[in-house]
Amino acid sequence: MTQKGITLKDVAAAANVSRATAARALNSYGYVGDETALRVMEAADRLGYRGNLVAQALRSGQLPIVGFVPGDIQNPFFARIAHDIEVELRKHRHNLLIASSEENVELEKELLDSLRALSVRGFILAPTSATDSEHIVQLARAGSPIVLIDRVVKDLQCDSVVVDxxxxxxxxxxxxxxxxxxxxxxxxxxxxxxxxxxxxxxxxxxxxxxxxxxxxxxxxxxxxxxxxxxxxxxxxxxxxxxxxxxxxxxxxxxxxxxxxxxxxxxxxxxxxxxxxxxxxxxxxxxxxxxxxxxxxISEIGPLAAKLLLERLAGKKVAPRDIRFPTRLIVRGSVARPHRR
Amino acid sequence: MTQKGITLKDVAAAANVSRATAARALNSYGYVGDETALRVMEAADRLGYRGNLVAQALRSGQLPIVGFVPGDIQNPFFARIAHDIEVELRKHRHNLLIASSEENVELEKELLDSLRALSVRGFILAPTSATDSEHIVQLARAGSPIVLIDRVVKDLQCDSVVVDxxxxxxxxxxxxxxxxxxxxxxxxxxxxxxxxxxxxxxxxxxxxxxxxxxxxxxxxxxxxxxxxxxxxxxxxxxxxxxxxxxxxxxxxxxxxxxxxxxxxxxxxxxxxxxxxxxxxxxxxxxxxxxxxxxxxISEIGPLAAKLLLERLAGKKVAPRDIRFPTRLIVRGSVARPHRR
DNA sequence: ATATGACATGAGATCGATCTCACATGGCGA
DNA sequence: TCGCCATGTGAGATCGATCTCATGTCATAT
CATH class of the missing domain: 3.40.50.2300 (Response regulator)
Incomplete structure (x- = not known):
């Protein structure tokens, strides 16, 4: 049923080199002869080779996936942000996995657990509770890059993007x-x-x-x-x-x-x-x-994504706490009160 | 930085058994002595062991992830469906990866490609084009289970959930x-x-x-x-x-x-x-x-998820084309036209 | 007493990509 | 001419979980 899929081994065989050499040619590192490299490239795209991300993830320990845990994906506020984050991440070949916490701390814990089990690379999170944050602190301590949006939590120093x-x-x-x-x-x-x-x-x-x-x-x-x-x-x-x-x-x-x-x-x-x-x-x-x-709203998602991507790229700076100003838009729903 | 993570090997060592036995105990298959099994379980949760999904995926060839490609995640129609699908999938320990096509066929192709590279187990898709469907047909031919929602495409027989x-x-x-x-x-x-x-x-x-x-x-x-x-x-x-x-x-x-x-x-x-x-x-x-x-709307997501999960569980039946009826809700926006 | 099979366990292979290390080859300076 | 280094390549280990196969124990049946 499921197609076999072209592996590096197939490419190597087709190009008459070892897997190691094929890998070197395709990822351009180490020494490879010019002619050999060409032969490998050619074989790769003749066969339609595309690396197996799961295998790569097993070695590197991480999938090119970022987890997003909003309070409620049906809330247009979060839907908009989710969309913006996704667009930003795709530019860097990362995927966004959305898991909505429904404003439920227990569910939030479970979701973070399951995302962690998936070895996602980082988290963008709108914590449901400002105080029940032990699980998030642990996540951070385990080394996962985290960016908080819309809400911060106590006891945790990490990048955040909120409004005033x-x-x-x-x-x-x-x-x-x-x-x-x-x-x-x-x-x-x-x-x-x-x-x-x-x-x-x-x-x-x-x-x-x-x-x-x-x-x-x-x-x-x-x-x-x-x-x-x-x-x-x-x-x-x-x-x-x-x-x-x-x-x-x-x-x-x-x-x-x-x-x-x-x-x-x-x-x-x-x-x-x-x-x-x-x-x-x-x-x-x-x-x-x-x-x-x-x-x-339009600035929150992209910025959060950028902050996270910087962390993923290894940037080491003090946590950045971004706070956007808000703006009063006067329309017609306010009038002076009537005397009764 | 990234915490080492408890592996099966650690658990096996702690329980004084081989990795094979530990695996048997934890996944309950094959023969394991009662006492041994207990010892393994105990060691596992003392260490806080949680299987590495990526490694499992490498063996099984598939991540516990389903891809959802809606026309636009910001459209409340799709946001609602995405949410419902996610809830349904979680019951079966699967994650939902949402990749919005923005009603752009080219983007849709790219997204499907990148989801495919991730070895997701199946797809729920609202195709942007009813006719430009070659890439979807190929995906299906490669063995990926697909459920179409809201829209179907020509030249493809697969499960679908649409309305009248x-x-x-x-x-x-x-x-x-x-x-x-x-x-x-x-x-x-x-x-x-x-x-x-x-x-x-x-x-x-x-x-x-x-x-x-x-x-x-x-x-x-x-x-x-x-x-x-x-x-x-x-x-x-x-x-x-x-x-x-x-x-x-x-x-x-x-x-x-x-x-x-x-x-x-x-x-x-x-x-x-x-x-x-x-x-x-x-x-x-x-x-x-x-x-x-x-x-x-509330029926589309859960049903689509169920159909897909059945396929993932190996169900082999003819493609099911579900079509829901619609319903006129009369409120106040229609009156008889004025003579001019 | 011995064969048979149910039960129990471990060694090692496997999934696919990547990395380390060892081994070649050839050129060039001493 | 010898030796060293730059270059090029492959064998094998590794990531973590799982599966196959081989091996080993007992108890029961003959």
Whole structure:
């Protein structure tokens, strides 16, 4: 069934040389006679020889594969990054193996284990938990190059590419405050997640610096899917004395909030003002369009890939912590609150 | 740098047996004494032994990896399928390597080549071209199990999972005709793509069966991205005697059409009725919500994975061509046309 | 008592590419 | 002329897991 495949041995035989010489000719190292080299090359492409990557990997200890473990590949944010990483890696003849952790630490551990067993060369990782990081630290200690994206973890020094979550959240809340809001709701995901922590901090810092008291009852927690966010939004806005504005920490939650508010008959921005973290295509489809804190998504993937490739090439420098700024994009989802 | 890693040899030494015996104990085949087996197991997990998949692959000729080549991983349709496939494969300890073809035949060839060089065990593929299929046929002939999804190609008999594109398109157009439309526009992607051909056929067949003449000037062609679709929509609706209704062949195009029409100040469904192929989250976010032809996306990935796994397990049956039905979901984007 | 077969184990080959080392050959300086 | 070095090539080891085959033990049947 499975075709035999041309091996180096076949090429060597065809060129009437030993395997060693054939290898030398094809990989151009050591001494090889000019004429011999030519004969080998010629034989190789006459037979359509293509090296067996698995065999090479066995010797070198590593496959030309990089593992990517995002929180959720269906999240457009990660899908975009995955795509960008892949393009960058292909330029260097590497493959990308995506294993989505579903924001589940246990699954994350398993996935890393199985990628490790595959002897992938390096990892690009968006850790699910900022604190439960023992497995990642071990991975790093075992010598695997790692680049963290979107999130970092404690106890680990390695290259990372993240955005200014605290600053972005602060800017969002400040914008709402500037528009006269004080009862500002926050819809966030699990506090295990690094970005959730930072964005919460930005929210709190901003309130504090404007002398607005922090009110626990304005915080809604949800998993990062549209469906969960709908429910969380409804819960949050069903309480008495509901928020006049809402800040959502990622685009799926923003979409969920949109649906939830609509189902409650609350109109934006008339009844509720809304600012979301992370821009998304659909933000401009709705009426009104949604004001967001945009992240430079298109830069994250390529940069992460480059950092990793440098490590794979043996670059030894101190860990690089890249942090991109965010940007407020004002559209139409914020208005001054009504007096009741 | 890279940790040495525990090999079978280490385990064997620790358990005081030969590598052969250790292998037998761990993989439970052949004869092994009970006590010996226990000793080996114990040694294995005391040392934290985990087989080297690359070495295993060298012997068996195949890595526990399946390649997935979708048209575009950023398209939510394929992202969803990729995710589902991955989940299914993991149950069988296989990894999924995603390599997006960007709807480019040349890139598709390269990707398949590089996956082949990696000795992946099988392929799940959404071919970019329905006719330029020589490379896929060769791949199949070389013995690689292949499952085609969403699209099939000529000259190749293999398992496939697609939807009833012709029927779906027909139903969409029929619904528009039933609402009094005759000038029905079609926004479709490159006719190289299988689904585009079938959906065009459905469109034409439906018109014909209702005695509506086919008018070339009602057809817009665009790449399958929101941005391109916006432009194509604008071009299509800038002509004199524009369509009163539009049928778009996938969700990204539907979104593009939405934006394009809005930018031209055309309201839905007042000025233009709209039906899209493929349901999408945002279809319910817009006002009005969009009427669509839904495909059973959640079934495609798992089924494709299952079919492939069966082949990998050695199942020999005639190629299975699965074709799912589609379903019209009526929402609010269609109305009767105005008299002008 | 001896043959037979079920059970148990290890030595060594194998997968394919690459690397080390040993062995040639020839040219050139001393 | 001898010796050394640059050049060219091949035999064999190696990576780690697995498989074949040979060898060795016992217990039971004859």
């Amino acid at each position: 979550n605290e600053g972005g959240a602060r800017e969002a809340v400040e914008y709402l405050v500037a528009n006269g809001h004080e009862r500002i709701g926050l819809l966030r995901d699990d506090s295990r997640i690094f970005t959730a922590q930072e964005r919460l901090a930005g929210y709190q810092n901003s309130l504090k610096s404007h002398g607005v008291a922090f009110d626990e009852s304005l915080i809604g927690v949800s998993r990062s899917t549209v469906e969960h966010a709908v429910e969380a939004t409804i819960r949050l806005f069903s309480r008495r004395n509901r928020p006049t504005a809402l800040f959502t920490v990622d685009s799926l939650m923003t979409q969920g909030a949109l649906l939830g508010l609509r189902s409650m008959g609350l109109s934006i921005p008339h009844d509720v003002s809304l600012v979301g973290f992370d821009d998304f295509n659909l933000a401009t489809f709705t009426d009104p369009q949604i004001t967001v804190i945009a992240q430079p | 594109n012709e029927g779906g398109a027909r139903e969409a157009v029929e619904y528009l005709v039933a609402n009094g439309h005759e000038r029905i526009g079609l926004l479709r992607d490159d006719s190289r793509i299988f689904t585009a051909q079938e959906r065009l056929a459905g469109y034409q067949n439906s018109l014909k069966s209702h005695g509506v003449a086919f008018d070339e000037s009602l057809i817009g062609v665009s790449r399958s991205t929101v941005e391109h679709a916006v432009e194509a929509t604008i071009r299509l609706f800038s002509r004199r005697n524009r369509p009163t209704a539009l049928f778009t062949v996938d969700s990204l195009m539907t979104q593009g059409a939405l934006l394009g029409l809005r930018s031209m100040g055309l309201s839905i469904p007042h000025d233009v009725s709209l039906v899209g192929f493929d349901d999408f989250n945002l279809a319910t976010f817009t006002d009005p919500q969009i009427t669509v032809i839904a495909q059973p």
